[in-house]
Amino acid sequence: MRKLDYSGAIREAMSQEMERDERVFVYGIGVPTFSKIFGTTQGLQEKFGPERCFDTPISEDAMTGFGLGAAIRGLRPIQVHIRVDFMLLATNQLVNMVSNYVYSTGGKLSVPLVVRAVIGRGWGQGAQHSKCLFSNFTHIPGLKVIAPTTPADAKGMLTAAIRDDNPVICFEHRWLYWAEEEVPEEPYEVPLGVGRILRPGKDVTVVGLSWMNVEARLAADILARRGISIEIVDPRTLAPLDENLIVESVGRTGRCVIADCDWVHSGFSAELSALVNEKCFGKLKAPVRRIGFAHTPCPTVRELENEFYPNAKTIVRSVEEMLSLEPANLDDEDFFSHERRFRGPF
Amino acid sequence: MSLVSEGISKAVSTGLYKSLFLARQAEEHIVKHYPENLMRTPMHMSMGQEFVSVAVCSALEGKADVFASYRSHAAFLAQTHDTDRFFAELYGRVSGPGEGKGGSMHLAAPDRGHFLSSGVVATQIPVAVGAAFANLRLKTGRTAVAFFGDGAMDAGVFWESMNSASLFRLPVMFVCEDNGFAVDTPRAARQAFNSLAEAVRPFGCDVYEDSSGDVESVYQLARHAAETASRERRPAFLNIKCCRYLEHVGTGEDWHWGYRNREITVRDWIARDAVLAQRKRLLDCGVAEREVAAMEEEVITTIQRSIERAIAASVPSPERLFVGVFHAKA
Numbered sequence: 004m005r006k007l008d009y010s011g012a013i014r015e016a017m018s019q020e021m022e023r024d025e026r027v028f029v030y031g032i033g034v035p036t037f038s039k040i041f042g043t044t045q046g047l048q049e050k051f052g053p054e055r056c057f058d059t060p061i062s063e064d065a066m067t068g069f070g071l072g073a074a075i076r077g078l079r080p081i082q083v084h085i086r087v088d089f090m091l092l093a094t095n096q097l098v099n100m101v102s103n104y105v106y107s108t109g110g111k112l113s114v115p116l117v118v119r120a121v122i123g124r125g126w127g128q129g130a131q132h133s134k135c136l137f138s139n140f141t142h143i144p145g146l147k148v149i150a151p152t153t154p155a156d157a158k159g160m161l162t163a164a165i166r167d168d169n170p171v172i173c174f175e176h177r178w179l180y181w182a183e184e185e186v187p188e189e190p191y192e193v194p195l196g197v198g199r200i201l202r203p204g205k206d207v208t209v210v211g212l213s214w215m216n217v218e219a220r221l222a223a224d225i226l227a228r229r230g231i232s233i234e235i236v237d238p239r240t241l242a243p244l245d246e247n248l249i250v251e252s253v254g255r256t257g258r259c260v261i262a263d264c265d266w267v268h269s270g271f272s273a274e275l276s277a278l279v280n281e282k283c284f285g286k287l288k289a290p291v292r293r294i295g296f297a298h299t300p301c302p303t304v305r306e307l308e309n310e311f312y313p314n315a316k317t318i319v320r321s322v323e324e325m326l327s328l329e330p331a332n333l334d335d336e337d338f339f340s341h342e343r344r345f346r347g348p349f
Numbered sequence: 350m351s352l353v354s355e356g357i358s359k360a361v362s363t364g365l366y367k368s369l370f371l372a373r374q375a376e377e378h379i380v381k382h383y384p385e386n387l388m389r390t391p392m393h394m395s396m397g398q399e400f401v402s403v404a405v406c407s408a409l410e411g412k413a414d415v416f417a418s419y420r421s422h423a424a425f426l427a428q429t430h431d432t433d434r435f436f437a438e439l440y441g442r443v444s445g446p447g448e449g450k451g452g453s454m455h456l457a458a459p460d461r462g463h464f465l466s467s468g469v470v471a472t473q474i475p476v477a478v479g480a481a482f483a484n485l486r487l488k489t490g491r492t493a494v495a496f497f498g499d500g501a502m503d504a505g506v507f508w509e510s511m512n513s514a515s516l517f518r519l520p521v522m523f524v525c526e527d528n529g530f531a532v533d534t535p536r537a538a539r540q541a542f543n544s545l546a547e548a549v550r551p552f553g554c555d556v557y558e559d560s561s562g563d564v565e566s567v568y569q570l571a572r573h574a575a576e577t578a579s580r581e582r583r584p585a586f587l588n589i590k591c592c593r594y595l596e597h598v599g600t601g602e603d604w605h606w607g608y609r610n611r612e613i614t615v616r617d618w619i620a621r622d623a624v625l626a627q628r629k630r631l632l633d634c635g636v637a638e639r640e641v642a643a644m645e646e647e648v649i650t651t652i653q654r655s656i657e658r659a660i661a662a663s664v665p666s667p668e669r670l671f672v673g674v675f676h677a678k679a
Contacts, residue, residue: 064506075480105675110676145675
């Protein structure tokens, strides 16, 4: 099978859906211009014309309302935010309008709107270009929230999101755009609301969100050398959540580390932790642990950035503590950075 | 006010009056029944302002896609003429278009072109712009209309929407029901610009102003605005001066608050009430009093029956709470 990177997988999902259904269109600040949103919109305007792939004023609020209006009048919009931090400007529309429109029409109307938001760490992105904010949106009934990790999931889940008759927010971590793996060429759906075991194991369940699955994989490799077997569970869809997959995994391992690429306090990891505590109480051999950002704004300077962000080392240390093991020497490990990119495959 | 407006047939004049009378009487019945505490939804009454949405919806002859504010009773009725579903929603019954989950602030009947009413100022405006985009792309022949108050023009999203619609050349109608107050704060305390129309003019949309308080005047203006918007593919902004007779929210008067002068308001607006004026116009141009009275009786009977039906209808069963969060394919 041919290989495709995550960025190409996102682009292919949009392109194939735009080909299949002429009601689908993609828009947002900078969508057809030079940077092409990390390459994800490359070639779409040339292929589908400026009516179906277009730039907008820097008006996130109005442009999200615009998407709602287009969706309820018969089109299928995909709005793109090159940083999730900018999507906050559209919170009013997402939380006050988009999320409750279906409900206040008694469930009769559909809102086939997809909002893509780029999240995560870059290169000195600082406090306003680096957020994640999963829980800001999983908190809201009426929104579906997805965060695919692998290129194959990215294509299949975005395809499913575009075909879904409800609003879907798709979080894409920018360090994942370089990941490459085998991705089927034909259009396909990965159903929303279904999680995935990325790596089977028996000692500790690591529930990874988005980029943290890459870190979890490296951590699992390191720990495997000490005979510790890690199971990595990727929920993929955060809302609605595949609770059973997580509960079943922790039920087997009896230990759970939640690795989020977001703030821990009131973050999505708190929701996952509550779930595991409620549903796996008698089976837990240790308290649930949560990993995420330091509770500070994101600093720009690399030395502090490294302290702010969790990585594979954070996961290894957490598992070691959970199992009462001496910390291993990790000096020779090669951790991911903006310069040392993860390129896949998973 | 002219006896018979040029270019308006007696049938249209009569239709306008019927719509006005329907909206007014529906709200008079809300005033009467609200204390019974069966309609448990905050009422933002249209009373006094009905002529704006009645004129615009009538001018578009059913081809409007309406995006309204929380003050949407008149727009809903002008667009749908559906008192059954109107009262069912206010009474919180399953027969309401939103099964009572919407209530007064979220009245919507998309099947009849009333797409939404929104309780957060100005939020409906960009949605109308998106609808105009879809209407153009899908060649539906329909016109998206955003109704909002002058308070919405304090909000950034109004200007974002105006800019975007003008930039994208979308034939959307921005209809400002300009009653001069945001709750009880006058425009002068909120806006640095003197004229709404002059503030909007540079955007390259067509700007219309009307302070006649007359339904036929606004009807003519709206027809012209809609035709021009569609032909020239650009938005229309209509600044229609009007007066809210009752308090911001609730069914009572609010003169005791003292933010507006009763005598001046009566002189400038209530004494030349658009509903009564249109009735007088019909009589003056030869419609018989008994004909008008019969029509009025029919409207009142319809309203009363709708209220009876609403009261008799079922409230949603508890499990309906979880139904409709997401759309399920039929």
